[in-house]
Amino acid sequence: MGASGKTTTIRVELGERGYDIVIGAGLLAEAGWHLKPVMPGRRALIVTDRPVAERYLPELEQSLRRAGIEPEHFVLPPGEHTKSFAQLEALLDDLLGVRPGRDATVIALGGGVIGDLAGFAASILLRGVAVVQVPTTLLAQVDSSVGGKTGIDTRHGKNLVGSFHQPHLVLADTAVLDSLPARELCAGYAEVVKYALIDNPPFFDWLEANGAAVLGAGGANRVAAARERAVAACCRAKARVVAADEREGESRALLNLGHTFAHALEAGSGYALRHGDAVALGLTAALRLSERHLGLDPAVREEVVRVLAPRPVAADRGLARAALARDKKARAGRARLVLLEAPGRPLWDVELPAGEVEDELDALLVDS
Ligand SMILES: NC(=O)c1ccc[n+]([C@@H]2O[C@H](COP(=O)([O-])OP(=O)(O)OC[C@H]3O[C@@H](n4cnc5c(N)ncnc54)[C@H](O)[C@@H]3O)[C@@H](O)[C@H]2O)c1
Numbered sequence: 001m002g003a004s005g006k007t008t009t010i011r012v013e014l015g016e017r018g019y020d021i022v023i024g025a026g027l028l029a030e031a032g033w034h035l036k037p038v039m040p041g042r043r044a045l046i047v048t049d050r051p052v053a054e055r056y057l058p059e060l061e062q063s064l065r066r067a068g069i070e071p072e073h074f075v076l077p078p079g080e081h082t083k084s085f086a087q088l089e090a091l092l093d094d095l096l097g098v099r100p101g102r103d104a105t106v107i108a109l110g111g112g113v114i115g116d117l118a119g120f121a122a123s124i125l126l127r128g129v130a131v132v133q134v135p136t137t138l139l140a141q142v143d144s145s146v147g148g149k150t151g152i153d154t155r156h157g158k159n160l161v162g163s164f165h166q167p168h169l170v171l172a173d174t175a176v177l178d179s180l181p182a183r184e185l186c187a188g189y190a191e192v193v194k195y196a197l198i199d200n201p202p203f204f205d206w207l208e209a210n211g212a213a214v215l216g217a218g219g220a221n222r223v224a225a226a227r228e229r230a231v232a233a234c235c236r237a238k239a240r241v242v243a244a245d246e247r248e249g250e251s252r253a254l255l256n257l258g259h260t261f262a263h264a265l266e267a268g269s270g271y272a273l274r275h276g277d278a279v280a281l282g283l284t285a286a287l288r289l290s291e292r293h294l295g296l297d298p299a300v301r302e303e304v305v306r307v308l309a310p311r312p313v314a315a316d317r318g319l320a321r322a323a324l325a326r327d328k329k330a331r332a333g334r335a336r337l338v339l340l341e342a343p344g345r346p347l348w349d350v351e352l353p354a355g356e357v358e359d360e361l362d363a364l365l366v367d368s
């Protein structure tokens with residue numbers, strides 16, 4: 001059992017594709033016990049990256065063996081470049097090399113990069129095998145490990161090739177966040193703030209008082225409790241949104257608050273910018289537009305700026321604008337954004353003049 005001795009379980013209600021998200025400190029040591037009941041067979045193919053493998057692979061493998069599961073591991077280089085056709089091909093070849101059956105389970109142990117790549121590989125390996133997500137970054141625990149979106153990047157942009165492949169289980173050990181570099185914690189925290197904004201006012205207020213602890217300030221017990229609570233609150237919000245709209249027909253778009261700008265900035269930076277850092281900037285732009293068009297209280301943006309302290313980034317204005325234009329084209333030529341009337345009252349289909357959206361984007365970047 002975890003350091004705090006308790007776990008939180010959240011169900012993603014998707015009928016026969018439904019699954020649990022289990023959250024708690026120390027869960028890695030009992031992973032075998034949680035995984036065994038959801039695995040179709042006994043073979044576990046663990047996909048991870050080097051820094052995560054060094055710290056956490058032995059503990060996970062030990063725990064699986066104790067439960068009678070046979071683990072094998074596949075260690076990839078860290079970084080966004082790993083979400084590529086080349087790495088996908090190499091990984092699939094390596095996975096096939098151990099001759100898995102259709103009852104094998106891929107285990108994604110790592111951040112969003114590993115989760116997206118391993119999830120995609122699982123969805124096409126032998127026409128689809130089970131995947132379990134074991135997220136190890138704040139961003140992956142609060143966002144990317146839940147909801148079933150998988151994929152890789154291409155030279156045309158991020159996440160343009162992929163699939164929907166729901167995991168059989170998400171196991172979020174919040175204790176592993178202790179080793180996460182501060183920059184990665186901050187990037188993940190931008191998604192936490194996003195959930196607080198779209199979810200409900202109590203969560204936003206709670207974050208005002210406890211956000212620093214989520215980021216690691218204060219005693220170990222307080223930090224651990226704050227992280228468990230924040231991850232659970234975000235997963236609860238995401239589970240609700242995904243259950244209502246699995247494939248982003250409509251309301252799942254709520255999760256894109258700030259993301260139209262974030263994706264444009266990421267493209268403009270040549271994908272050198274962390275996703276979470278781009279989201280922090282994108283949120284401030286979305287909130288500014290929300291003040292102008294929906295009467296959002298400016299105090300909300302002031303609080304978000306205080307905690308995320310976003311700074312304009314060096315990016316290519318032309319590339320960023322082109323990404324914005326592509327985004328608009330993908331939405332039948334209309335610039336539609338997620339905006340906020342108040343914390344907990346988002347609207348996902350606000351149509352705005354394109355020029356105004358471009359001006360907001362411009363304010364987020366300095367020429368590179
Ligand atoms: N599928 C989705 O719904 C979804 C949602 C949001 C983001 N994403 C994707 O997620 C990716 C970003 O994920 P990320 O921010 O987790 O980055 P990441 O996976 O690159 O991890 C960041 C770094 O932290 C290291 N790391 C991971 N866990 C650690 C730990 N516990 N201790 C020490 N180091 C650790 C990794 O080795 C890596 O170097 C992007 O590709 C983005 O597109 C996907």
Ligand SMILES: [Zn+2]
Pocket residue numbers: 143191259275279
């Ligand atoms: Zn995001």
